Amino acid sequence: MSATSTSAEEPRTDSPIIPPEHRPARLRAGARGGDGLGFATLHHVILTIWALLVILPLLWTIYTSFKTSQEILTEPFGLPAVPQLNNYTRAWTEARIGDYFLNTLIVVGAALIIVMTLGAMCAYVLARFRFPGNRIIYFGIVAGLTFPIFLAVVPLFFVLSNMGLLQGRLGLVGVTMAYVAFALPFTVFFLHSFFANLPEEIGEAAAIDGAGDFRTFFQIMLPMAKPGLASVAIFNFLGLWNQYLLPLVLNTERSNYVLAQGLVNLQAQQGYKVDWGGMFASVVITVIPVIIVYVIFQRQLQGGVGPSTSK
Structure with a gap:
C-alpha cells in the first residue's frame, strides 16, 4: 500500500503532463536537445568548410580571368589593376x-x-x-x-x-x-x-x-x-x-x-x-x-x- 501511495503521490518526472520547467535539470537539458545542438554545430562547421573549399577557388578563377598574364604570374592572389575584358x-x-x-x-x-x-x-x-x-x-x-x-x-x-x-x-x-x-x-x-x-x-x-x-x-x-x-x-x-x-x-x-x-x-x-x-x-x-x-x-x-x- 505504501509503495502504491508513494507512486501515486510522486508522479513520474518524464510524464508529459509535467511542465518542462518543473522537471529535473538533466531532463530539461535533454528536452532542449543539447546533444543534437552540438551535432548540428559540427554539421554546420563541416559544411561551411566544404563550401569555402568549393567557392573560394571558383571566385579566384573568376577574378583571375580579368588579369593580365604578367599579373597572374607575379601576383597570383592579387586583384586585377584594370579588368581585362x-x-x-x-x-x-x-x-x-x-x-x-x-x-x-x-x-x-x-x-x-x-x-x-x-x-x-x-x-x-x-x-x-x-x-x-x-x-x-x-x-x-x-x-x-x-x-x-x-x-x-x-x-x-x-x-x-x-x-x-x-x-x-x-x-x-x-x-x-x-x-x-x-x-x-x-x-x-x-x-x-x-x-x-x-x-x-x-x-x-x-x-x-x-x-x-x-x-x-x-x-x-x-x-x-x-x-x-x-x-x-x-x-x-x-x-x-x-x-x-x-x-x-x-x-x-x-x-x-x-x-x-x-x-x-x-x-x-x-x-x-x-x-x-x-x-x-x-x-x-x-x-x-x-x-x-x-x-x-x-x-x-x-x-x-x-x-x-x-x-
Missing part, C-alpha cells in the same frame, strides 16, 4: 572557345533530349508492365552502370568508324550516340522508382476513360514524374557537359572539338604561347553554364531526390 574576346575567337561551345551545346543538347525520351519510356515500361524477362532486361540495363567506360572506348571507336560516324561533321553524331549510351543506364535506374511508385488507380482510370498506353504515358504519367525527370536531366547535363574521355577518343577532328578538348588543347599551348588570362577566361566560359543550370533548377533537384512531403 579582352581576355574573353581572345578566348572566344582566337582560342576558338566559341566554336567548341557551339559543338558542346549541339552534342549535349541532342544527347540529353534523346536519352531523356528513351530513358523515360524504357523506365515506364519496365516499372508498370509485367512480362517475361522484365527483371532480366532491367538488371541488364542497370549492369551498364558497373561497366568501366575506358574498356569500351576502343571497340566503340571501331564500331562508329566502320559506320562512317566519325568523319567530318558526322563525328558529332557519333559522339552524341556515345553520350546517349553512356547516360541511358543511369536514367533508367533513376526513373524506374518514380514510375513504380505512381498510383495504379490513375492508370486504370485513364484506361477506363479510353486513353491508350501512349496517351497515358505522355499526358498523365510523364507530368507526374516531373521532379524525377528534372533531377535526372540535371545530373545527365552535368555529366555530359564535363565528359572528356569519350570525345578524346572518338572526336579526333579539331573542328568537332567540345569544350573539354578545347581547354586541354589551350592549356597545352601555354608552353609555347603565354596567354594565361585567355585560358582562365575560357575556364569561366565553360563553368558558367553549369552554374546557371544548377541555380535555376536547384529546387527541382532537391525536390526530386529528397523525401516526399505529400500526405
